[in-house]
Amino acid sequence: MSPKPDILPSLRARKLSRRYGTRVAVDLLDLDLHPGEVLGLLGPNGAGKSTTMQILSGNLAPSSGSVEICGVDLSEQPEAAKANLGYLPEIPPLYRELTVREFLRLAARQHRVPKAELDAAVSRALQCCGLDEVAKRLIGGLSKGYRQRVGIAQAIVHNPSVIILDEPTAGLDPLQIREIRELIATLGRTHSVILSTHILAEAEALCDRVLILHQGRVVFSGDMAELRRQWQEDGACENGLEAMFVRLTRQEAPT
Numbered sequence: 001m002s003p004k005p006d007i008l009p010s011l012r013a014r015k016l017s018r019r020y021g022t023r024v025a026v027d028l029l030d031l032d033l034h035p036g037e038v039l040g041l042l043g044p045n046g047a048g049k050s051t052t053m054q055i056l057s058g059n060l061a062p063s064s065g066s067v068e069i070c071g072v073d074l075s076e077q078p079e080a081a082k083a084n085l086g087y088l089p090e091i092p093p094l095y096r097e098l099t100v101r102e103f104l105r106l107a108a109r110q111h112r113v114p115k116a117e118l119d120a121a122v123s124r125a126l127q128c129c130g131l132d133e134v135a136k137r138l139i140g141g142l143s144k145g146y147r148q149r150v151g152i153a154q155a156i157v158h159n160p161s162v163i164i165l166d167e168p169t170a171g172l173d174p175l176q177i178r179e180i181r182e183l184i185a186t187l188g189r190t191h192s193v194i195l196s197t198h199i200l201a202e203a204e205a206l207c208d209r210v211l212i213l214h215q216g217r218v219v220f221s222g223d224m225a226e227l228r229r230q231w232q233e234d235g236a237c238e239n240g241l242e243a244m245f246v247r248l249t250r251q252e253a254p255t
């Protein structure tokens with residue numbers, strides 16, 4: 001879906017920076033996520049994707065800069081902002097000794113879903129993530145693909161407008177990757193989604209728009225067609241988009 005400038009972004013970040021000691025992990029990053037958009041955050045290892053996701057989800061304080069979720073400032077009103085936000089971290093915090101249903105009920109309570117709506121919220125998340133058949137199974141006994149579905153289900157159990165998914169297909173086998181991508185594509189029809197990946201094919205399959213990060217800075221922002229166009233204009237036609245990706249992330253970030 002193409003962004004409409006007059007509509008309030010689902011998520012807006014301005015001049016975000018994060019330092020670890022003297023290392024700058026995220027450097028003056030601006031980002032808008034529009035309603036109904038799937039935005040890909042791409043970059044090689046260490047580019048700053050996870051740090052950005054942790055800041056956007058309210059799990060890490062930025063050194064400077066601001067984040068608004070549906071117009072609510074994340075640092076000023078964290079509870080209200082997070083009510084509209086679901087987050088799947090790189091390593092999902094799952095309780096292996098709980099059943100899927102028990103865990104989702106716990107997640108719904110943590111997200112302050114009213115008691116009277118808990119059952120309906122859990123049922124909706126189970127159904128949406130294809131988990132009905134394993135609802136009574138212990139999480140510890142599930143395959144990695146199913147555990148990832150549970151991780152996504154806990155992120156959407158309170159029906160947030162914005163979903164942030166950090167490397168949602170990392171470590172999965174090809175069949176599981178396909179299933180999780182299908183799930184993300186379905187979620188993208190009804191939510192605004194940011195996902196991080198270092199796989200261009202994943203971005204092509206899922207994203208309306210991408211930001212490429214390098215050394216904590218945005219070195220490309222546009223849709224996949226624009227990325228292709230730039231690459232073709234560069235005459236870098238031998239190795240497809242991978243060559244463009246390598247070139248963008250090898251060059252020094254602009255000052």
Ligand SMILES: Nc1ncnc2c1ncn2[C@@H]1O[C@H](COP(=O)(O)OP(=O)(O)OP(=O)(O)O)[C@@H](O)[C@H]1O
Nearest residue numbers: 020023024025043044045046047048049050051052
């Ligand atoms: N807790 C930390 N303490 C110190 N440095 C950190 C910490 N977390 C991240 N960094 C550094 O910040 C930079 C960005 O890391 P980050 O994990 O955000 O990148 P990434 O793009 O998510 O990488 P990956 O794809 O490997 O997960 C890296 O140089 C990393 O070493």
